[in-house]
Amino acid sequence: MTLKKFAPWKIQAADKFSLAAVSTHLPKDSFGDGDAKITKSLFDRLSKLQTTLYAGKSHGLLLVLQGMDTSGKDGVIRQVFSHVSPLGVRAQPFAAPSEEEKHHDFLWRIHSKLPAKGEMVIFNRSHYEDVLVPQVRGWLKPPVLQKRLEHIRNFEAMMMDEGITVLKCYLHISKAEQKKRLQARLDDPQKQWKLQASDFEDRKLWPTFMKAYQQTLSATSTKEAPWYIIPADDKSERDRFLAELLVATMEGMNLKMPKPTLKPGSFKLS
Numbered sequence: 001m002t003l004k005k006f007a008p009w010k011i012q013a014a015d016k017f018s019l020a021a022v023s024t025h026l027p028k029d030s031f032g033d034g035d036a037k038i039t040k041s042l043f044d045r046l047s048k049l050q051t052t053l054y055a056g057k058s059h060g061l062l063l064v065l066q067g068m069d070t071s072g073k074d075g076v077i078r079q080v081f082s083h084v085s086p087l088g089v090r091a092q093p094f095a096a097p098s099e100e101e102k103h104h105d106f107l108w109r110i111h112s113k114l115p116a117k118g119e120m121v122i123f124n125r126s127h128y129e130d131v132l133v134p135q136v137r138g139w140l141k142p143p144v145l146q147k148r149l150e151h152i153r154n155f156e157a158m159m160m161d162e163g164i165t166v167l168k169c170y171l172h173i174s175k176a177e178q179k180k181r182l183q184a185r186l187d188d189p190q191k192q193w194k195l196q197a198s199d200f201e202d203r204k205l206w207p208t209f210m211k212a213y214q215q216t217l218s219a220t221s222t223k224e225a226p227w228y229i230i231p232a233d234d235k236s237e238r239d240r241f242l243a244e245l246l247v248a249t250m251e252g253m254n255l256k257m258p259k260p261t262l263k264p265g266s267f268k269l270s
């Protein structure tokens with residue numbers, strides 16, 4: 001599997017694109033077997049790659065998940081990573097900055113959460129919240145926003161220089177599908193805890209958020225740390241797409257098992 005398969009959903013650097021022009025569903029022939037479910041063989045490949053990453057400790061991987069509310073960030077983490085070892089895998093959520101965090105630069109709270117070599121870290125929201133939300137709310141003047149975007153590009157370039165692969169995914173959901181999922185949360189007592197007033201406030205600002213995402217993704221998708229748009233209206237399609245993208249990315253990292261410290265035959269079992 002190679003990353004060429006995902007080229008139609010890869011955002012090119014400084015690409016002027018419209019999210020409205022990108023389907024929130026995959027074409028029917030996206031998967032050769034016609035089944036959008038994550039297969040056992042795909043899980044096995046992902047598990048083997050993650051084990052090699054953890055054992056080798058020569059590379060790290062950061063997976064950034066961004067998207068509107070209900071786009072499936074939690075669901076992707078549950079489904080795609082349910083069959084890999086918890087050793088060396090960490091999911092890191094980000095909420096609004098705390099008072100302490102506000103007194104530092106906007107990347108201060110991010111740096112300590114980055115993966116170490118041998119580790120895979122999934123950001124559920126990320127440093128991009130600190131350019132997206134202020135952009136929508138009008139809290140940042142254009143020169144400051146552009147400077148933050150430049151800082152992010154440099155920050156991610158530094159990660160790559162240090163052996164950390166950065167894979168960034170925007171979960172692309174339609175406004176109609178979001179309405180269904182929000183209603184499902186309202187109707188299910190087991191899911192109501194997820195709801196916040198901001199979910200409904202942000203929905204009213206949908207066009208503004210789409211514009212902010214378009215500008216941000218275009219400005220920060222680089223050859224070394226690209227953004228991919230993942231159609232997310234169908235949960236099975238979304239999960240399979242991300243699993244295949246993750247496997248293709250890791251297969252391109254040239255991961256290797258470390259050499260054994262003991263020579264075969266050095267010890268005999270009694």
